[in-house]
Amino acid sequence: EVQLLESGGGLVQPGGSLRVSCAASGFTFSSYAMRWVRQAPGKGLEWVSAISASGGSTYYADSVKGRFTISRDNSKNTLYLQMNSLRVEDTAVYYCAKVLMTAAGTYCSMDVWGKGTTVTVSS
Amino acid sequence: EIVLTQSPATLSLSPGERATLSCRASQSVSSCLAWYQQKPGQAPRLLIYDASNRATGIPPRFSGSGSGTDFTLTISSLEPEDFAVYYCQQRSNWPLTFGGGTKVEIK
Numbered sequence: 001e002v003q004l005l006e007s008g009g010g011l012v013q014p015g016g017s018l019r020v021s022c023a024a025s026g027f028t029f030s031s032y033a034m035r036w037v038r039q040a041p042g043k044g045l046e047w048v049s050a051i052s053a054s055g056g057s058t059y060y061a062d063s064v065k066g067r068f069t070i071s072r073d074n075s076k077n078t079l080y081l082q083m084n085s086l087r088v089e090d091t092a093v094y095y096c097a098k099v100l101m102t103a104a105g106t107y108c109s110m111d112v113w114g115k116g117t118t119v120t121v122s123s
Numbered sequence: 124e125i126v127l128t129q130s131p132a133t134l135s136l137s138p139g140e141r142a143t144l145s146c147r148a149s150q151s152v153s154s155c156l157a158w159y160q161q162k163p164g165q166a167p168r169l170l171i172y173d174a175s176n177r178a179t180g181i182p183p184r185f186s187g188s189g190s191g192t193d194f195t196l197t198i199s200s201l202e203p204e205d206f207a208v209y210y211c212q213q214r215s216n217w218p219l220t221f222g223g224g225t226k227v228e229i230k
Contacts, residue, residue, distance in 0.1 A: 047220065
């Protein structure tokens with residue numbers, strides 16, 4: 001079964017750091033780009049970051065650029081998001097998602113999502 | 124940044140009725156648009172990819188159409204499990220963006 005399982009969320013003070021992880025199983029992790037998407041309480045979905053299959057290309061939302069770092073360890077089938085200088089507005093459920101590679105060669109959507117891990121930034 | 128505007132914000136319908144959800148992009152996204160369904164306390168689920176292709180396991184009552192800037196998700200006959208929030212998403216350009224969502228509620 002194709003599965004993503006996030007971990008590492010928790011309560012952190014403003015200005016603090018946290019690393020969340022996403023363990024993948026059931027598919028060839030090293031072949032797929034991956035993304036992080038977050039959802040603040042009662043709000044919509046917000047894309048956070050993306051990484052290519054090899055890890056050689058990374059992308060960030062302006063709201064987290066310079067503070068968050070996405071990475072992956074293909075030998076461990078694990079995706080990471082290192083979050084530094086956390087702000088109250090970073091409070092959210094963080095989802096990792098697998099990018100769908102279509103037969104037409106497009107990479108627009110995300111077909112597998114984890115259940116999410118909750119990050120709370122509060123003093 | 125490409126802004127996706129979803130309408131209406133809320134759709135109040137009864138089971139068995141047809142639901143038509145709209146997503147309008149601030150500039151062309153070609154067909155690089157997806158639709159997701161999200162229920163309370165759950166992760167989003169991919170329904171439609173590349174504007175009009177149903178994802179694996181999605182029933183045929185869900186259909187997507189459109190290209191460029193105007194897209195539609197249609198649920199032909201609402202089942203009780205379809206009452207949820209629906210989001211569109213584009214990745215034609217970075218940053219990837221989502222629409223604000225349409226809540227389909229029971230009338």
